[in-house]
Amino acid sequence: MWLIEGTPALFTDLYELTMAQVYYRKGMAGSAYFEVTVRHLPQNWGFFVMAGLPELWSYLDRFRFSDDDIAYLRSTELFEPDFLVNLRDFRPDVTVRALPEGTVFFPGEPILEVGGPILATQLLESYVLNILGFSIIEASLATRMVLAAGGVPLLEFGMRRAQGPVASIRAARAAQMAGWKATSNVFAARCLGMPPSGTMAHSFIQAHTSQEQAFREFAAIYRDKAILLVDTYDTIEGVKTAARVACEFLERGVRLRGIRLDSGHLVADSRFARDHFRQQGLDFLRIFASGDLDEFKIHDLLAAGGQFDGFGVGTHFAVSRHAPSISIVYKLAQYDDRPSHKTSPDKATLPGRKTLLRTGSSQFAKDTVCPLDPSAHDLLRPLQSVEPIETVQERVRRQIVALPESVKAIRKPASYPVEFVGFPGA
Amino acid sequence: MWLIEGTPALFTDLYELTMAQVYYRKGMAGSAYFEVTVRHLPQNWGFFVMAGLPELWSYLDRFRFSDDDIAYLRSTELFEPDFLVNLRDFRPDVTVRALPEGTVFFPGEPILEVGGPILATQLLESYVLNILGFSIIEASLATRMVLAAGGVPLLEFGMRRAQGPVASIRAARAAQMAGWKATSNVFAARCLGMPPSGTMAHSFIQAHTSQEQAFREFAAIYRDKAILLVDTYDTIEGVKTAARVACEFLERGVRLRGIRLDSGHLVADSRFARDHFRQQGLDFLRIFASGDLDEFKIHDLLAAGGQFDGFGVGTHFAVSRHAPSISIVYKLAQYDDRPSHKTSPDKATLPGRKTLLRTGSSQFAKDTVCPLDPSAHDLLRPLQSVEPIETVQERVRRQIVALPESVKAIRKPASYPVEFVGFPGA
Structure with missing residues (x-):
């Protein structure tokens, strides 16, 4: 196969x-x-x-x-x-x-x-x-991560760090077995009948003259599937900019999907984002986290009161870094x-x-x-x-x-x- | 490719x-x-x-x-x-x-x-x-292992534990770049033009009614390429049995290649084997070691006076277990x-x-x-x-x-x- x-x-x-x-x-x-x-x-x-x-x-x-x-x-x-x-x-x-x-x-x-x-x-x-x-x-590690995430959806993002292409498909299938929601790996998604998923890279923001413009271009095409990456420069500013763009689209009847935090203080930033989105009438925006997550960090982020609607897990899962x-x-x-x-x-x-x-x-x-x-x-x-x-x-x-x-x-x-x-x- | x-x-x-x-x-x-x-x-x-x-x-x-x-x-x-x-x-x-x-x-x-x-x-x-x-x-790890082995030849044995088939070829090619002598991975050997290499498994010994018979059957076919695995039961007995079989073949003008130690006290067993082979006029028998080796163990085995003519490195190399x-x-x-x-x-x-x-x-x-x-x-x-x-x-x-x-x-x-x-x- x-x-x-x-x-x-x-x-x-x-x-x-x-x-x-x-x-x-x-x-x-x-x-x-x-x-x-x-x-x-x-x-x-x-x-x-x-x-x-x-x-x-x-x-x-x-x-x-x-x-x-x-x-x-x-x-x-x-x-x-x-x-x-x-x-x-x-x-x-x-x-x-x-x-x-x-x-x-x-x-x-x-x-x-x-x-x-x-x-x-x-x-x-x-x-x-x-x-x-x-x-x-x-399969064992995917199940451990499900236990750590306690119901928060998991997304498989590890292809680039997998030790090989077949290894990356084995990882995606194990994630699928354990009930993860999607994989970023397009080849694996097709092989396995798993939903493909993704947001945007920092380079996408950098290729535009402003972060706000980058968010707007992306949102115009992907609308209710658009997830905006907010940590390329200053994360708090990124969250506020994402909220402004989300408000504009909401006025036109489009609810963007959410944001992704990929670095920094994930607990504090996620709480700031949740509060800010509530104040702006944007409760529907989902908050995704990624960036070197393993089952221990996922557990600890949730225990510390982080506000997350999904975790993108890459390297630690793709190579089973601890084992x-x-x-x-x-x-x-x-x-x-x-x-x-x-x-x-x-x-x-x-x-x-x-x-x-x-x-x-x-x-x-x-x-x-x-x-x-x-x-x-x-x-x-x-x-x-x-x-x-x-x-x-x-x-x-x-x-x-x-x-x-x-x-x-x-x-x-x-x-x-x-x-x-x-x-x-x- | x-x-x-x-x-x-x-x-x-x-x-x-x-x-x-x-x-x-x-x-x-x-x-x-x-x-x-x-x-x-x-x-x-x-x-x-x-x-x-x-x-x-x-x-x-x-x-x-x-x-x-x-x-x-x-x-x-x-x-x-x-x-x-x-x-x-x-x-x-x-x-x-x-x-x-x-x-x-x-x-x-x-x-x-x-x-x-x-x-x-x-x-x-x-x-x-x-x-x-x-x-x-x-490539980096293969080079570290060459530095640790200080001139003792290295053999790549990791395919079974690699995270995927392409990963196993990447590993074998890196070993080739760093000057390792051979790989056990037949597909990789063919792709890369690298010598394929191998000895025998414990199951081969177990499938025969005695270890001595197993050694003899293998030596009869592979002669100067035969490497006998000596640790299936008692390693010291295994070394002595290998020496007996090697003597028989020497009488017929055939010099077997050597033995492999895959568990136990590698330093002590290798020194026993070297002494025993010398006493029996079998100085030509090479001593290979394997079994969960990494660059640190290789370095330490040599520093402790182990007598080795080659190291077979598997899992630690194939998945880069430390990194x-x-x-x-x-x-x-x-x-x-x-x-x-x-x-x-x-x-x-x-x-x-x-x-x-x-x-x-x-x-x-x-x-x-x-x-x-x-x-x-x-x-x-x-x-x-x-x-x-x-x-x-x-x-x-x-x-x-x-x-x-x-x-x-x-x-x-x-x-x-x-x-x-x-x-x-x-």
Whole structure:
């Protein structure tokens, strides 16, 4: 869906291919089950939110090696001709079990399982982690920001600072999952069916001979959609100028949409703007804030009595500045009916395929990870299609309601209890 | 070159397009000059390294709106038909001046200038920042890691944790610029003409009935390229097993390449491995380390006497974990022959087009930013083609030699002096 031009199969680490050749040459055709888990929560995070499945679906669907890919692999002199012929016809014949998107989860829990011939399941490792890792980071962070904003709408403004274009779409989709209202990223808006949104840049004001003229030109075209950026020079003067222009348009029956504060003392300036707009009969003007916002600042701006009708969140969200990576891993749980695990210090894993159970309904009480039990009400479900975004949004909403308040805190959340039961030595 | 499928023009923030429509409707056709700068250095960084120009070149070359793009924009009900017709034929008719890739630079300095009709120069803002921002982060960080590794080769292993596929290629190219030896990312290796590299995963060991058998199977196929991963169970046992297998192959005239340590006590384990290999007549075996390495750990591992012949660096590099974003901005410096700047608190800019001068040759002594001076030896040069990677690599090497030691320190570097001369009020 949002892939780089060409086939995606070379988006992998070389070792996946060199290991695959050994499996092929040695005829190791047994079934393998790989399990994806995240080892630790970032500081101040109480939960993760599952995401990335539509992109995974598209990746599996399009996975193949082109003739050019094969020619490149031949040129590395690492691969035998018969293996390359086999790769040319290769399709990832795997089954996937996964937590549905929008499900909250915790460290150590199985969140996705890929089963099938070891050659196929191994080859998918690198890009499955690439897709899921950042999608989960962004869905979790988008949800944290919703919790911090306490009902004030959020707008996704991070494209320019995202680490890449696909990263920016992953971020926008995560925002959409968590119920953000819009994105400034036009490409993402089109891909996702999300409303595009934006105001104006400082350069727009600077390109006019006066701020007032700039506001007037913009308002004349965008009318009830016009949001005026007021901090290019002096913010208080900017607010007053915006109010004058809004009054002019109101006389002609046009209600401008509002203003944006992008720097300075956001709490004081927003309160000044709210009071000033009331005095001028402009109560309808909305006040948007932006400028290096994260979930902590959003929480604190509101707690300090700031007057905001929306937050535009850019850099901190787009790269997950406080937690730009997570310890997501893809580990072999079972091969050829033999449970498998590693015992490296600090990186040990539990053997065998697994089931994830959650106790509690209106409020989640406890999770239990146990050996695979087909008769149990397992949170991992076969991945058989892509869900509509509305289904995922509704799931996020319900899950967040059911998550204990103490686990939802954006600072120093409580640990949610997860038990590992029925494993040798656990 | 590494773009998403389809045309890149919609990879922008909505406001670039809404502002463009005002410029179009009002006939604002004056020339604009936008300037890219980075406001601040991340903590512990002493310098930036310029990067991203080939991707920028490709973006400008391919920039156009497809019929589908235009149809989408029409559906937003924000744009008039005549403006959309104009966009359909739009090409970014701009001139670019830039620091050559690999040039070191400092906060506040002009690093790229885009000149042309304001409609065109404004439209490019968002994606120019997206390209340059992460490319500069990665080139700077790759260079810091080279400084930390003091001659020990570096391998780029970060694809699985990168925030997106294009981000992973930007990272690999930055590593290539700074002289890293190889990347595990097969797609990036092919795009960049960089050697692909890799070892084996823990799952490979686990899929065999014994570690020794796994090593033997792998060594039989990859011989002098085989690197054995020794920490799946007990690292010391792993080292001894690797040595046994290496001895067997040596008897048959095959020298395996080495081992990889991915967890545990890297200094102690590497010293044990070096001693053990010497005792066994296996001095040729190289010792590679990986596992959550950053420039600080690399420096400290070497300072503590670790025995390493290469470092595989993944997550910390791929997302620039300590500095996942930088304060890169694209600001209007001049419009229609009128110098322009903003005066927002903490975000003020200096007016007018600029020249960047550097004093000192064998050792850089001081930079000076002054109003545009066509007769000066300006570090900003017209962007007219893409340089060969070897030219860029050589520039990085020379620049790093000329940079004062105190500015190159990876912890608490000194500030490099930059003067702003000839601006009103500066």
